[in-house]
Amino acid sequence: MSEILRTPEARFAKLPGFDYAPRTLEWRGMRIHYVDERPADSPAPAQTFLCLHGEPTWSYLYRKMIPPFLASGARVVAPDLPGFGRSDKPADDDAFTFDFHRAFLLEFVERLDLRNVTLVVQDWGGILGLTLPMEAPARYVRLLVMNTALGTGDTALTEGFRAWRAYVAKNPNLDCAKLLARACPVLSAAEAAAYEAPFPDVSYKGGVRRFPQLVPDAPDAPGAAISRRARDWWRNAWNGDAFMAIGATDPVLGLEPMRALHAHIRRCAEPWIHAEAGHFVQEWGADVARAALAHWHDA
Numbered sequence: 001m002s003e004i005l006r007t008p009e010a011r012f013a014k015l016p017g018f019d020y021a022p023r024t025l026e027w028r029g030m031r032i033h034y035v036d037e038r039p040a041d042s043p044a045p046a047q048t049f050l051c052l053h054g055e056p057t058w059s060y061l062y063r064k065m066i067p068p069f070l071a072s073g074a075r076v077v078a079p080d081l082p083g084f085g086r087s088d089k090p091a092d093d094d095a096f097t098f099d100f101h102r103a104f105l106l107e108f109v110e111r112l113d114l115r116n117v118t119l120v121v122q123d124w125g126g127i128l129g130l131t132l133p134m135e136a137p138a139r140y141v142r143l144l145v146m147n148t149a150l151g152t153g154d155t156a157l158t159e160g161f162r163a164w165r166a167y168v169a170k171n172p173n174l175d176c177a178k179l180l181a182r183a184c185p186v187l188s189a190a191e192a193a194a195y196e197a198p199f200p201d202v203s204y205k206g207g208v209r210r211f212p213q214l215v216p217d218a219p220d221a222p223g224a225a226i227s228r229r230a231r232d233w234w235r236n237a238w239n240g241d242a243f244m245a246i247g248a249t250d251p252v253l254g255l256e257p258m259r260a261l262h263a264h265i266r267r268c269a270e271p272w273i274h275a276e277a278g279h280f281v282q283e284w285g286a287d288v289a290r291a292a293l294a295h296w297h298d299a
Contacts, residue, residue: 003090003091004088004089005088005090005091005204006089007204011200017191020035020066022035023035027082032079033079033085034080035059036077037070038075039070039074046073046074047117047142048075048115049065049075050120051077051120052079052105052126053122054122054123054125054148055208057123057176057180058081060195061282061283062120065288079108081207082101082104083095091203093206096211098151098226105128106135115138117139117141118142119140120146121145122281123148123279125148126150127215127223130148130227130230131226131227133233133238134233137238142241143238143240143243145245146244146245146288147254147279147281148258149253150227151221151223151224152228153220157215158252160251174209176199177193180195180283184280184283231264234264237266241267241269242265243296244271245273245288245292246258246274246277247281248277249275249277250277253279255273258271
């Protein structure tokens with residue numbers, strides 16, 4: 001492993017709406033951060049919500065969904081992928097691969113021995129996360145899927161995604177605060193700034209730069225075969241419940257791509273559409289969480 005960078009803790013001081021105690025574990029020489037919250041009066045919750053973020057965000061993205069999940073009596077676990085959030089960051093861009101991050105998530109679930117899992121995914125949280133349950137199906141009972149895709153490599157990338165990939169390639173020091181502020185008009189300036197907090201300078205942004213390039217875009221691309229196997233599994237072997245929430249204003253993974261994904265998820269309810277939400281659906285997450293919990297009668 002190349003040099004490992006660690007974001008100074010001072011950059012995470014006074015994050016609005018995110019008072020959760022940081023927890024860490026060691027993985028491949030890196031300190032990995034995660035949120036792990038339980039209701040105060042429920043020491044052994046029946047359900048665990050495993051919330052996986054994408055590009056270029058971190059567990060902060062789930063701060064509006066965590067309270068409704070906790071209020072339902074569930075445990076909530078939200079890791080920061082290596083290279084993002086409070087987790088350590090490889091300095092070498094080549095360290096970021098599909099298999100590297102998938103291996104982390106598989107081991108994370110095993111090390112925390114997560115059970116009765118409701119998998120909550122969006123963006124890369126879904127590209128990676130949707131490949132996990134087939135490896136340990138007894139651990140997963142429900143799915144909450146938001147604007148994302150399976151990287152199967154056998155369907156054309158959307159025009160919106162190709163534009164996004166090109167934009168990031170031309171902007172290696174992508175300003176994550178400006179991006180989130182533009183995509184999510186509901187954010188305050190302080191909330192938008194929280195998305196730039198993990199990155200003191202451009203050297204910390206290897207994951208931000210690499211993730212758009214890692215989306216499998218050909219049948220033999222890394223991750224494509226695993227994703228096709230996952231697609232078949234969701235279509236034919238998934239026995240849990242599934243709820244899909246779509247941010248309708250997403251220019252990359254909006255209504256049409258999500259309806260295409262819906263066709264591959266067995267037992268998925270009719271999509272719930274948030275007319276105002278964009279790609280980062282979790283910024284409208286209280287609405288999404290309540291809708292999902294009502295569907296499951298957990299509210």
